[in-house]
Amino acid sequence: MFQLFKDSLEPKLITLWRLQGYSKSDFYADLVAGLVVAIVALPLAMAIAIASNLPPERGLFTAIVAGFIISAHGGSRYQIGGPTAAFVVTVSMVAMEHGYEGLVLATMMAGIILMIMSFVHAGELIKFIPYPVVIGFTSGIALLIAFSQVRDFFGLKVESVPPDFIHKFMLYISHLDDMNIYAVIVSLVSVGIILFFKRYIPKVPGPIVVVVFAGVAVWMFNLPIETIESRFGPIPSMLPSPTWPDISFEKLRQLMPDAITIAILAAIESLLSAVVADGMTGTHHKSNAELFGQGIANIASGFFGGLPATGAIARTATNIKAGARTPVAGIMHAFWLFVFMLFLTPLIIKIPLAALAAILIVVAWNMSEVKHIKEIMKAPRSDRIILIVTFILTILVDLNFAIQTGIALASILFIDSMMKTTKIRIFENEEDPDSIDRKTLPQDVEVYEIQGPLFFGIAEKLIDVLNLFEHPPIVFILRMRYVPYIDAAGLHALEILHERLTKQQTVLILSGVGPEVQSHIVKASLNRLIGNENIVDHISKALTRASQITDKTQTYNKGGV
Structure with a gap:
């Protein structure tokens, strides 16, 4: 070093x-x-x-x-x-x-x-x-x-x-x-x-x-x-x-x-x-x-x-x-x-x-x-x-x-352009082999995807997604396969999102989390809050986990009735 x-x-x-010398x-x-x-x-x-x-x-x-x-x-x-x-x-x-x-x-x-x-x-x-x-x-x-x-x-x-x-x-x-x-x-x-x-x-x-x-x-x-x-x-x-x-x-x-x-x-x-x-x-x-x-x-x-x-x-x-x-x-x-x-x-x-x-x-x-x-x-x-x-x-x-x-x-203008570039939506792409349209989506499960860095400029937009639901789902899957970077505000937004979903009795699952983003989530101890089992690297694993949660919830509700 x-x-x-x-x-x-x-x-x-x-x-x-040193490398070439010096001549007359x-x-x-x-x-x-x-x-x-x-x-x-x-x-x-x-x-x-x-x-x-x-x-x-x-x-x-x-x-x-x-x-x-x-x-x-x-x-x-x-x-x-x-x-x-x-x-x-x-x-x-x-x-x-x-x-x-x-x-x-x-x-x-x-x-x-x-x-x-x-x-x-x-x-x-x-x-x-x-x-x-x-x-x-x-x-x-x-x-x-x-x-x-x-x-x-x-x-x-x-x-x-x-x-x-x-x-x-x-x-x-x-x-x-x-x-x-x-x-x-x-x-x-x-x-x-x-x-x-x-x-x-x-x-x-x-x-x-x-x-x-x-x-x-x-x-x-x-x-x-x-x-x-x-x-x-x-x-x-x-x-x-x-x-x-x-x-x-x-x-x-x-x-x-x-x-x-x-x-x-x-x-x-x-x-x-x-x-x-x-x-x-x-x-x-x-x-x-x-x-x-x-x-x-x-x-x-x-x-x-x-x-x-x-x-x-x-x-x-x-x-x-x-x-x-x-x-x-x-x-x-x-x-x-x-x-x-x-x-x-x-x-x-x-x-x-x-x-x-x-x-x-x-x-x-x-x-x-x-x-x-x-x-x-x-x-x-x-x-x-x-x-x-x-x-x-x-x-x-x-x-x-x-x-x-x-x-x-x-x-400021760069942040503004990044905010416009980063999307939080239900992502549908017929050519995408991992598109939700090609998957079997369990009942009472909502899937949204972030495209772009999750930083302070986009954090509020993530929390506002909750206002789109007429009825709280049992599971909310947030796909993060296209998130290359997350900052402190983004981590805080995930924490608030988890808290609000928990109050609505909705489970948060993070899908497609890359190694770098994963390391920041672990350092912030969000993996303990969200649950390691609810942070997966592929949408198929996320849907499997969502099915387990919805089946358990529906069984519990029937038993309660």
């Missing part, structure tokens, strides 16, 4: 080295792939930090520290970790409400939660989050990210932007006359360049072409556009010393909901990215090792002044296309980013914010899941409702509430 637990958390890097050609391939990914990650890391209303170096710190650890300790062969656009809304809200130190503490708490999730093997459970909920909040985040870039995209003269969607929208409308035409041109050309390279020259990273082109254009023509330098000043060329945030019980209590949101987002994003990588390469990731690595990475990112981190789907796909062979490519991507920060910061700060806004606008469009939204809108009504509600709440309220409401609504 301990060995299985240890193996599930063993980093993919160690597993590969592998290292060269990983070195080149890491460089390509670092070139893509450089502008994205800074853009995500700026979109979160934080200095750009925070994004670089995250990409270097968390990117290194996610590859070294994670469970995916090709995963590239770092700051992602999915965190922008949550990060900006936490930093605005609790300050950057509060964000650091929430990030480290999220890391601990992710590690706990890996210990309890929650990696397999993430897939049970309803698909419409995932698409709903992802699309909502995409719209919020796009909206957060309107100021820099159009060069609006706005000192501070409110966090909520409605006030942000009204502010932008009121400042449209302050639009900077140079910023708009740079932004539109940047979007065009990214789309052009993605379609016609996919091997060349469009974002790096954009920042180089935009930076040179602003410098050559002295365009009046904000740059990283003009808004944030110089950025450090070294990682900061690790620091531990102030901790108090009150802070932990206040930040717990945000930490849970960050952990859930990190888990979903990283595992989705790992699944995408598996689909592209035919490999298999270790979900719990991935969560463990994500946990360590987020704790370390907080120590070194970074942001929440997770697996980045676009950067992971770039890593694969660049020829990566092992997680060393992700480690080298972090190394190259550190080299860039060490030697290129005088050039990096010349990047115009309009270009970074354009990059994030394209990222937001790719996140919007338009294709999947169209698919869900053709799905059953319940899925459409979940998608729309989650999407609207993500935009108008917050991500925490949206995810909780989406999952709760999905659960």
